[in-house]
Amino acid sequence: MNRTARLYALVEELRAAAPRPLTVAALAARFEVSTRTVQRDLQALMETGIPVRTTSGRGGGWSIDPQMTLPPIRFTTDEASALAVALAAADASAPYAAAARTAAQKLAASMTGPASTASQELAARIVALPARNDSAVRAAVEQALTRNLVLRLSYLDAAGRESDRVVEPAGLLTANGRWYLIAWCRTRRAGRGFRLDRIAEAVPTGEQAQPHDLKELLLNSAAAGAVQPTALASLTPPP
Known part of the structure; x- marks a missing residue:
């Protein structure tokens, strides 16, 4: 068994035993490898974000929270x-x-x-031309959307003019390979779309944003006909 397959199997072994912890010795015996190898594998799982944890003392060992992981998925x-x-x-x-x-x-x-x-x-048969990658801007937008925070933006319009905006994020729009942050702009007192690659700087303020309906902000705009991608429909909770 190669390491990738063993890492996957380790997760499933811990899921099957949860919430009971398993010792490194027991896992080593199960996969016929050394305890050092198992310890290294478990550490690698932790570093990739898998919710495995260890408890010390009598009855301790390694365990996983099954509610934080997915069961095996068989893809066609x-x-x-x-x-x-x-x-x-x-x-x-x-x-x-x-x-x-x-x-x-x-x-x-x-x-x-x-x-x-x-x-x-x-x-192996897919390639892409590198795009502008401002990781700080992207991370700020992700944080604002996930935590519903007000954002302070420095934005360049199509003519290259820069302006400072304070916005309340409502969602994301993708069109023709571009990504836009749709938000209520406090500066303009209206819904606006901000192309991500034109945001020069983005800083979450820490202030909670007011909720805004994405569809309402898109009304009377060029994106008024935007619909949810079919592939995401199953992830959306029912109204």
Whole structure:
């Protein structure tokens, strides 16, 4: 068993035993490797964000929170290929690109057989031209959206004019390969779209933003007809 497969199997072994902890010695015996190897693997899982934890003392060992992980997912070859294409589209300039990369690593580790082969072969045939990557701006926008925080922006319009804005984020719009932050602009007292690659600086203020309906902010704009991507419909809670 190679290391990638063993890491995946370790997670499933801990899930099956949860909430009971397993000792390093027991895991080493289960996978027929040294305790040092298991310890190194468990540390690697922690570093990638897998919710494994260790407790010391009598009855201690390693465990995982099953509510924070997904059970095994069996992808078809078509589904695996679709994921390869979707993750390729999440380039460095896209929102949550870093999370997309770690998700891709976890998906790759979980796939085996024809599905894994299909995704690897297709991934090798996809290339992209590098895009402008302002990680500080992207991280600030992600934080503001996730925590519903007011943002202070320095923004360049299509003519290159710079202005300072204070905005309350409502959501994201993607169109023709571009990403836009849709927000209520306190400066203009109206809904506005801010192209992410034109945001020169973004700073979360720490102030909680007022809730704004994304569809309402898009009314009477060029993006009024925007709809939710079909692939995301199953992730959205019912009204």
